[in-house]
Amino acid sequence: EDQVTQSPEALRLQEGESSSLNCSYTVSGLRGLFWYRQDPGKGPEFLFTLYSAGEEKEKERLKATLTKKESFLHITAPKPEDSATYLCAVTPLDDQFYFGTGTSLTVIP
């Protein structure tokens, strides 16, 4: 059964304290893995797409990496404005789309 699991559910960081969010997946073939950011009352905002193991992508303080079983979203020296829920989603080869439950990140000044 295809599954996506994110951890931790919630994370509180001090401003400048780097950390990583995890997305573990079990799918029968991966077409793409996606990271989104969602602010309260807003739709998910696209961050990254990763297609194959070993791939990495960066955007400002965020860096996403992918292995055959999981993806990490590394946050370097976070700022309060990075506070949001980060969602991971995967598309297997059958073109379905599975969301994880998200990680709620709070960055304290």
Added chain:
Amino acid sequence: GAVVSQHPSRVICKSGTSVKIECRSLDFQATTMFWYRQFPKQSLMLMATSNEGSKATYEQGVEKDKFLINHASLTLSTLTVTSAHPEDSSFYICSARDSMWGRFYGYTFGSGTRLTVV
């Protein structure tokens, strides 16, 4: 990048009335669109998959007669909540699959619609 426009962003309606939510792909053709519902502090729950020119596919437990989906063109899908009741109050989000010439680019989301039924 791909943009999906969703309207309205907020709507308040009386119990028993119907509400229509629109989802448009602005700079790409979306043969497939998705409708989600999200409860507070929870992840998105897929309600239905909307394919242009054909009937929507609903997830188990979603009432197709209550949540009418129409995908009449390659850039527009609508969700109509019929005979709305307070328990239908929620945050509804659409997304579109961005693909062209057999290449898959990803999924883009609308900004969401906050529905409150009073």
